[in-house]
Amino acid sequence: MTTTATLSNKFQIYIPKAVREAQRWQAGQEFVFIPKGKGVLVMPVPELKQLAGIAKGANTKGYRDRKDRY
DSSP: OOOOOOOOTTSOOOOOHHHHHHHTOOTTOOEEEEEETTEEEEEEOOOHHHHTTTTTTOOOTTOOOGGGOO
16 A cells, blocks of 8 residues: 655645554544654554453563662
């Protein structure tokens, strides 16, 4: 899917319907912009409930402890 959008004089970009539907993005959803070289990565900010259990089974060896904080 290749689509383009134009930056308005108010610095707004319209996200094409095909992209919104494919990603299931909704009006009012919050996004983060991550600079990547000459471009930018746009990702939705996850809701707290989506993060539950994300670190389950993670290796905690070598993880910083409060002892080394100021």
